[in-house]
Amino acid sequence: MLDASEGYITEDGRKIGGVVMEMKNITLRFGGVVAIKDISFDIREGEIRAIIGPNGAGKSSMLNVISGFYVPQEGEVWFHGKKRPAMRPYEVARQGIARTFQNIALFEGMSVLDNVMTGRLNFMSAGLLSQSIWRGKAEREEVENREAVEKIIDFLEIQHIRKTPVSRLPYGLKKRVELARALAAEPKLLLLDEPMAGMNVEEKEDMSRFILDVNDEFGTTIALIEHDMGVVMDLSDRVVVMDYGKKIGDGTPEEVRNNQEVIDAYLGVAHD
Amino acid sequence: MFYREAGDFKTSYQSDSQTFPIKFDRYRYYVVLVVAFGIIPFIINDYWANSLLLPFLIYAIAAIGLNILVGYCGQVSLGTGGFMAVGAYAVYKLMTAFPEVSMFIHVILAGGITAAVGVLFGLPSLRIKGFYLAVATLAAQFFLVWLFNRVPWFYNYSASGQINAPEREVFGVIITGANAPAWATYLFCLVFLTLCALIARNLTRGTMGRTWMAIRDMDIAAEIIGVNPLKAKMTAFAVSSFFIGISGALFFALYLGAVEVGEAFGIQKSFLVLFMVIIGGLGSIFGSFAGAAFLVLLPVVLKVVGADMLGWPTDIVAHLQLVIVGALIIVFLIMEPHGLAQLWRVAKEKLRLWPFPH
Numbered sequence: 001m002l003d004a005s006e007g008y009i010t011e012d013g014r015k016i017g018g019v020v021m022e023m024k025n026i027t028l029r030f031g032g033v034v035a036i037k038d039i040s041f042d043i044r045e046g047e048i049r050a051i052i053g054p055n056g057a058g059k060s061s062m063l064n065v066i067s068g069f070y071v072p073q074e075g076e077v078w079f080h081g082k083k084r085p086a087m088r089p090y091e092v093a094r095q096g097i098a099r100t101f102q103n104i105a106l107f108e109g110m111s112v113l114d115n116v117m118t119g120r121l122n123f124m125s126a127g128l129l130s131q132s133i134w135r136g137k138a139e140r141e142e143v144e145n146r147e148a149v150e151k152i153i154d155f156l157e158i159q160h161i162r163k164t165p166v167s168r169l170p171y172g173l174k175k176r177v178e179l180a181r182a183l184a185a186e187p188k189l190l191l192l193d194e195p196m197a198g199m200n201v202e203e204k205e206d207m208s209r210f211i212l213d214v215n216d217e218f219g220t221t222i223a224l225i226e227h228d229m230g231v232v233m234d235l236s237d238r239v240v241v242m243d244y245g246k247k248i249g250d251g252t253p254e255e256v257r258n259n260q261e262v263i264d265a266y267l268g269v270a271h272d
Numbered sequence: 273m274f275y276r277e278a279g280d281f282k283t284s285y286q287s288d289s290q291t292f293p294i295k296f297d298r299y300r301y302y303v304v305l306v307v308a309f310g311i312i313p314f315i316i317n318d319y320w321a322n323s324l325l326l327p328f329l330i331y332a333i334a335a336i337g338l339n340i341l342v343g344y345c346g347q348v349s350l351g352t353g354g355f356m357a358v359g360a361y362a363v364y365k366l367m368t369a370f371p372e373v374s375m376f377i378h379v380i381l382a383g384g385i386t387a388a389v390g391v392l393f394g395l396p397s398l399r400i401k402g403f404y405l406a407v408a409t410l411a412a413q414f415f416l417v418w419l420f421n422r423v424p425w426f427y428n429y430s431a432s433g434q435i436n437a438p439e440r441e442v443f444g445v446i447i448t449g450a451n452a453p454a455w456a457t458y459l460f461c462l463v464f465l466t467l468c469a470l471i472a473r474n475l476t477r478g479t480m481g482r483t484w485m486a487i488r489d490m491d492i493a494a495e496i497i498g499v500n501p502l503k504a505k506m507t508a509f510a511v512s513s514f515f516i517g518i519s520g521a522l523f524f525a526l527y528l529g530a531v532e533v534g535e536a537f538g539i540q541k542s543f544l545v546l547f548m549v550i551i552g553g554l555g556s557i558f559g560s561f562a563g564a565a566f567l568v569l570l571p572v573v574l575k576v577v578g579a580d581m582l583g584w585p586t587d588i589v590a591h592l593q594l595v596i597v598g599a600l601i602i603v604f605l606i607m608e609p610h611g612l613a614q615l616w617r618v619a620k621e622k623l624r625l626w627p628f629p630h
Contacts, residue, residue: 067496093498105493107486109555117479118486121498124479128507134474139286142478146285181497 007044010237011252017045019081020189020221021066026075028061035061036072037245043189048215049223050236054265057242059225060102063191066223067099068092080188094122098187100178102194102225108167112158112177113149115166119184120145149184155217156180156210172203176210183214190214192224196231204228208235233257241265291473308462313455321454326527328568329461330519335548335560336472337515342546343554344476345508346488347397351409353541354416355513357533358386359520361426364435367448367525368428375442379464379521386517387510389416394509398502401491413542420533434532437525448525457526464522468515473557475511484508485555516545547597551604553613562612570596 007016021043028036036058043049051059064070065077068089077084079095098119107115123145126138153159156176161169166177175195182190195211196204208231214220226232232239233253241249241256243265249256256262280295282288292298316325334352341349362382366373393412397405420426427435439449445456475481483504486494495501524531531537544567552563571593578589608614622629 069492069496088500089496090498090500093496099496101493105490105496107489107494109489110482110485114482114485118482118494118499119497121479121483126479128475128480128511131478131480132471132474134478138474138478142289143285146289150285185498 010047014046014216014237016047016237019043020045020079021223022078023062023066024076024078026062026065026072026077028058028065028070028072034245036065036242038075039242039245039247040075041240041247041250043221043223044238045221046215046219047221047237048211048235049221050232050239051223051225051242052227052229052232052239053242056244058245059242060193062242063099063193063223063225066189067097067191093185096122096185096188097191098182098185098189099191100175100182100193100195102197104171104174104178106166106174106178106181109165111163111165112169112180113153113162115177116149116152116180116184117145119181120149122185123148148186152180152183155213156183172199172206175199175203175207179207179210179214183218183220186218187220190220190222192222192226194225194227196226196228204231211235289477291477305466308466309459313459316454316458318454321458322527323572324568325458326461328565329458329465330522330527331545331548331568332561332564333461333465333468333522334516334519334545335552335564336468336557337512337519338545339549339552339554339556339560340472340476340484340515341508341512342549343556343559344481344488345484345505345512346401346491347394347505347508348402348406349409349512350406350539350542350546351393351412351416352516352545353537353539354413355386355390355516356520356523356541357416357420357537358389358513359383359517360524360531360537361420361435361533362386362517363521363525364437365426365428367438367440371438371440375440375447375460375525379518379525382521383514383518386520387514390509390513390516391506394506394513397505397509410539410542413539417533417537432532434530435524436530437528440525449529452526461522461526464518468518469557469561472511472515476557480507480511488555547601549611551600551611553611554609556610556613558616559611559613562616566612567597 007018009015019042023042024040026036026039027034039062051062053059061070065072068087068091071086107118110118124141126136126141130136130138153162156179158173158176158180161173166174169177179192179195192211196207199207211222211224212235215222224236236253238251239249239253239256240247241259241262248261248265249259251259282293287293292301312325334356338349338352341347359382362385363378366378366381367375370378393409396408400408421433427433430436437448439446439451441447442456442460446452447456447460476484483494483499486499487501487504491501494504520537524536528536548563548567549560550563551566552561553559574589574593574596578584578592579586604611
């Protein structure tokens with residue numbers, strides 16, 4: 001089913017392309033603690049890739065490595081067929097990797113609209129002078145990007161709160177605004193860190209629908225961490241399973257479900 | 273009742289993101305401009321200019337500058353006095369070295385020089401934040417004052433160690449020195465305040481302002497979604513110091529005329545401007561105006577009410593002022609960290625619904 005270069009066809013008939021991001025033998029240590037031990041996996045174009053595992057397995061650390069916030073001691077990150085040199089997180093963002101956070105990291109003092117507009121920094125290049133007189137390039141960029149942002153606001157159905165300060169929003173909406181901000185960057189790879197944590201069933205259904213829609217309409221490649229197994233199994237095309245910093249499973253939801261090591265990790269078995 | 277946005281529809285994104293999206297606000301702004309430019313210059317006298325209007329205009333520029341740094345970008349600075357001194361000494365050196373060049377250019381250049389100095393002293397902000405950054409900027413304050421006291425080149429080797437503003441003209445009208453008419457100095461400062469406020473507003477409603485606020489609200493997340501922290505913090509320091517430099521230049525050249533650096537630009541000045549920003553409202557241009565107006569007006573009102581009307585001794589009135597300012601700072605920090613600007617916003621919100629709040 002898996003072909004190294006060509007991609008594959010999913011169960012529901014979507015075509016998955018070549019490798020977008022490849023992690024090669026990543027090892028990440030914090031002092032004596034090994035958060036990630038020699039993990040390799042790839043993310044393919046157009047797929048929804050889940051990273052799961054019990055608490056403390058190193059999933060979020062993995063996402064932080066992808067988004068450039070942590071620099072692994074060993075291993076390489078390949079993006080679009082090129083080895084990524086050591087770079088600052090904002091440079092990674094410029095390359096087209098956007099993310100949301102486990103604990104919402106919105107800019108509380110700004111309106112929803114400003115938050116989402118901040119996601120479009122990659123498309124803004126007007127100089128200080130143009131911005132200070134609000135003429136020429138600055139004004140043009142503001143309007144163009146506002147149009148793009150309004151499309152995303154429509155898409156995620158948050159029109160009614162666009163001028164509301166983020167600090168006034170309830171939790172579920174904040175999660176949606178955060179997704180909007182990440183989408184505004186028009187990312188090639190979208191990282192979602194527990195997009196459904198702390199949500200009720202209805203909100204989870206909404207969020208799942210948005211994730212599928214994003215993948216379907218914009219063709220965005222998505223890597224997500226999630227604890228709700230039902231959601232993971234339904235949404236994702238392929239799943240990486242981590243436990244104690246090691247990869248213990250990788251494959252389609254069906255394969256992972258039947259993997260003995262994964263079952264042990266989740267249901268518990270005596271570690272010797 | 274009067275304050276409604278109902279029926280005030282926007283049909284383009286330009287008009288939606290303008291400075292005063294509500295018509296009523298826009299007209300009030302035009303009225304203020306007309307009064308400030310068209311009426312006050314004709315009725316102004318020396319007392320009004322020197323005790324109220326000039327300090328208000330100049331401190332408002334400084335408060336806008338500091339508000340950009342502290343209120344919008346979240347970088348605490350106690351170096352305002354020092355940066356104002358840089359503006360003052362820069363304009364002094366420029367005025368004496370190039371007497372024939374227009375004062376407009378000198379003041380703007382002084383702002384530019386201060387911006388460069390501000391960036392230099394802003395570099396620690398890349399590593400440290402909060403109180404530690406405040407202490408680092410405090411070092412800038414003391415260093416700059418010391419520098420201007422100790423290096424005679426800065427005060428042109430004058431015997432007193434003071435700097436005195438020579439007489440200079442703009443469009444044939446004297447604006448510095450003892451013979452400058454009140455209306456001319458007032459208008460000169462007003463032009464700068466208007467330009468500074470417009471620039472500050474344009475920057476803060478656009479991309480630049482969003483990157484500043486992103487750094488202020490959550491710097492790590494900001495960097496991960498693509499904000500270059502170096503660029504954001506350095507532009508904030510540069511723009512902020514530019515405004516503060518302009519205000520320092522005007523404070524020396526047009527308001528005081530003669531300056532002894534430790535007295536005019538000491539640490540008290542840093543705190544005064546910081547108090548203006550806190551009382552007026554962090555992260556608000558209007559708040560900078562309100563804070564400057566409040567702290568300029570307060571001693572005058574106290575003097576008129578306390579000393580002139582009630583006949584209290586002047587030293588009691590002066591101490592009372594310190595007590596009131598101190599108490600107000602505490603009250604604002606606890607009750608309303610967003611200052612007078614937030615009170616104004618709440619009042620507007622109430623007015624919108626009045627008289628039927630439900």
